[in-house]
Amino acid sequence: MRMNPIQAYIAEIERLKNELFEARVTILNLMPEKIARILSSYYEVKSTREGHNWEHEVAELIISEAKLLSKEDGSYWQDRAYCPLCGRGSNSPYDRGFAIPEGLRRHLTGWGNATRCEVMEATFRLARNHWYRSFHEKEEQVKNENQLLLAEKKKTETVYLIDLYAEPCLMDEGIYSWDGPTRGEEELVWAEKRLDGLGVMTSIEGNVKKYIDETDNYLLLADPRVNGKITFKVYLKPLAKKGKGRGRSLHYQSFYIQDKWKNDLPAKYAARVKECIENLMH
Numbered sequence: 001m002r003m004n005p006i007q008a009y010i011a012e013i014e015r016l017k018n019e020l021f022e023a024r025v026t027i028l029n030l031m032p033e034k035i036a037r038i039l040s041s042y043y044e045v046k047s048t049r050e051g052h053n054w055e056h057e058v059a060e061l062i063i064s065e066a067k068l069l070s071k072e073d074g075s076y077w078q079d080r081a082y083c084p085l086c087g088r089g090s091n092s093p094y095d096r097g098f099a100i101p102e103g104l105r106r107h108l109t110g111w112g113n114a115t116r117c118e119v120m121e122a123t124f125r126l127a128r129n130h131w132y133r134s135f136h137e138k139e140e141q142v143k144n145e146n147q148l149l150l151a152e153k154k155k156t157e158t159v160y161l162i163d164l165y166a167e168p169c170l171m172d173e174g175i176y177s178w179d180g181p182t183r184g185e186e187e188l189v190w191a192e193k194r195l196d197g198l199g200v201m202t203s204i205e206g207n208v209k210k211y212i213d214e215t216d217n218y219l220l221l222a223d224p225r226v227n228g229k230i231t232f233k234v235y236l237k238p239l240a241k242k243g244k245g246r247g248r249s250l251h252y253q254s255f256y257i258q259d260k261w262k263n264d265l266p267a268k269y270a271a272r273v274k275e276c277i278e279n280l281m282h
């Protein structure tokens with residue numbers, strides 16, 4: 001059966017893709033056995049995230065396989081070696097090989113404008129294609145499921161309006177491990193009392209909680225979720241309409257008050273708010 005032009009085109013692209021795949025595999029197979037084994041280990045990677053780590057790890061393994069040049073041969077000032085994959089060295093006419101480890105690392109990972117290692121490039125392409133075929137669909141599915149779960153949770157659990165122009169979020173949403181743990185029930189009550197002392201009111205509508213201080217000039221929202229400090233966002237009035245212009249919505253200034261601070265808090269708070277307003281006016 002004759003193919004129509006588009007079918008023929010697609011078939012041609014498929015054929016070229018396969019040839020490219022084979023060419024890349026050939027490049028790997030031309031490497032010495034130990035190196036080929038290191039490079040082909042992308043097959044053992046179990047997720048896209050693991051893949052990112054693998055790319056760094058494999059570069060380190062290759063660096064450890066580099067044969068250092070002797071002092072007379074180029075390692076006079078620093079350890080240097082040619083790339084164990086492609087045999088290349090630095091472009092500089094005065095240097096042999098790459099500085100170990102940073103120069104070779106840059107060559108392998110293509111960091112900066114270093115000449116990229118073509119063998120490594122072929123390996124990364126093979127690896128990424130393999131991971132995409134193996135994980136992408138499944139990972140997208142899990143992501144969608146998690147998003148549905150999150151949406152469901154947000155309907156029932158208490159959510160906090162901490163940004164005037166974003167959806168209210170859960171107690172631990174968007175909080176990273178380096179921010180510290182979130183507050184437990186008692187710690188939250190403590191923070192709400194502290195906020196009350198500063199003139200920041202707790203308000204609840206349905207399952208949405210917000211901590212708000214509003215005057216004719218500004219609106220302030222507090223975020224006490226992280227145990228250890230309370231963060232504040234100050235918006236200048238007149239407020240931008242929700243959903244209008246992303247640029248405007250970013251127009252806030254923020255500051256925080258640590259839990260361990262004890263002296264003159266209302267004065268400190270007032271001074272910070274004033275500072276924010278002044279910054280927003282300029």
Ligand SMILES: [Zn+2]
Nearest residue numbers: 083085086117
């Ligand atoms: Zn190379």
